[in-house]
Amino acid sequence: MLNPMDEIGSDPLESPPAAPSPSAPPPPPLPAAAGEGSSTALPAGLQKLDPRWISMRRVFGWIRVAVYLVLWIIATLILTLSGPAPWILVTVVGAGALWVVLMAVQAHLWPALSWRRAAYRLSERDLEIRRGVLWREVVTVPRSRVQHTDVSQGPIERSFGLGTLLIHTAGTDHSRIGLPGLAHDTASVIRDHLVEVDEDDGV
């Protein structure tokens, strides 16, 4: 399940059909470079997300785990004070502890897994976004269908220098497609690029 050595290139979603896919062997091109100075260069080919996204997601995950932990402590205290049969105490507290530990493991491992799976590709014609670990998805939005785009940045994202690109279409399921984990500069560049086309095209 966690087929660890998987790189994007071996992604079955990517797989053989049209040979043209410029990404048969994974060209995981320098997300780090895209991060800092390259604000004008438009990323070409299949791109991975900024690795800082992993750390950011871990921060989110640890915050969640901290909340669970506090809840667990409170629950344990209440339960202990109300004095139930020992086996109930042990079972409930143990299950809670196990849950917290599992969440902690998930909080640490999952971001890396989903980073490995996530990618995007910007071409003249469209924007392709891949995401998901167990349930995977590839979305293609033709650039002429982009209604407008936003770049959003939450406080934690800001501290990591990341941003989320939101693409709005006239569609139903995909009326709003998010591409998180971009260096904020890259997100802005892509946004400008998409908007450019929008003007040419006139709906």
Place this chain on the structure above:
Amino acid sequence: MASDPRGGEGVSPAGEPQPGDIPLPAPGPETLPNISESVAAEASVKDKRLHPSSILFLLLSGVKSLILPGLFVLFAARGGSRYEAWIMIFIIPYTFGAIFRYLTYRYAFHDAELVIRKGVLFRNQRHIPYSRIHNIGSVQNPLHRMLRVAEVRVETAGGQEPEASLKVLSVEALEEMRQRIRRAKAALPAAAAEADDAAAMAEEELPGRVLLAMSPGDLVLHGLIDNRGMLVVGAFLGLLWQFDLLDRLGFDPRQLWAQAQDAGTMRAVAVAISLLVTLVVAIRLLSIVWSVVKLWGYRLQKVGRELRSRGGLLTQVSTTVPLHRIQVLTLREKILHRLFGRLEVSADTAGGSSEESGGSGRQNLAPLISRESLPDFLAEVEPGVDLENTEWQRIDPRATTRLLRRGLFVTLPPSAALVYFVSPWTLLATVPILALVVVDAFRESIRRGYACTDDRVFYRSGWWSRRISLARYSKIQAVSLTESPFDRRWQMRDLQIDTAGAGSSLQRLHIRYLPAERARELMDFLAARAAETKFRW
């Protein structure tokens, strides 16, 4: 005029601000000359008011929202008549509100847009470019018809709510609005409405062609097939439940059942069966009544490049759907449809939802149409579609196995449990069901398929209850592939084609169980075709 900054502020959050306010040249350039020539243009920019009876209808709709709470209060405090007095008090602000709304509501036909102003303290001015208007729908209940007025909804793309809801206009004013907007659209530069569209608008005064007129017999059939009876019954039961009326009427199914059982097993079974049959028949009858009331005299006309429908016994609903606003067309053929050689045609439009469409912008263009007249109908609505000669591509043949496993996974354990715990006699029921699951898996996987023609993509599914959906490439918004762990094991993908205003999952273009490679090819193909066409709402 087009410059009021408060325009749609906070008013049309669901409205569609995006699709390029830039490319629409009409409001900008046309506005300026209009100000300088405002005297000359005065005649066309005169503010109009709603019909005076609006006060009545606004009041009624206010009261309507009080009815349920009012009833609740009445039921909760039976005997105390002062509560009725309290309710009366609530009506007073509504009265003032209604009069106030009537007095402050104005609309005007400018050169390129419909301008609606309302409110005094919180003023609100809304500009609706004619080129953006999808539908001028109207609703007339019997009271409306007595007073010769109609509730008018002006719909644009995207919004869940109509862009403007004029409650109420006289029938003449409605006709005037339709004509003015039509003419204005025709007169607009081709940038706003596409050229052939404008031409069509101009030639459009010709009498329309009737595509479908439903006879009373059709309505009965429609009611029979389209089982809305359950809806009515459901609402009715809900109401009974709400007010504990069942208990009050002394109706207790358990008691009935106990009585019947006392009388012997055969009697009990007979009672159960006859109750069931009565219920089924009653539901179908209700459904027929519902159809007749809802669709009485339904006719669909093609006028120029618009489809217009009108129908309804008590409340008459009329809609206008420009042909090019149709996003996805869906043909549905339930088993009963097939028995009678009929089917149902509906369309997703991106416009605001109309009442009878139930939420999404889905319009039932042809609630019931015979198989023979379908080709003619399609030729008018979706020219170029030839279902007879469509080359269907099958989904992955291995889908049979997956469908079979899924079906058995759901049905086998309960069947086994029934046989083991209840009685081996349940085999009489479970064996046919299991057989049906097997047949379904085979037939379904053969039936499901897609087709790509020059300008459209088709998807069909269902062998028992069939449907075919089709969309122009230019209406595709996004294409996606999804892959569950199961899909991965089978090397299959789901392809989902997203369009504007897509309705329930039953009519979406979701092609499941495609071989992975072909799914990827198809996605690239569709995305390319979509990218090279322009999307116009």
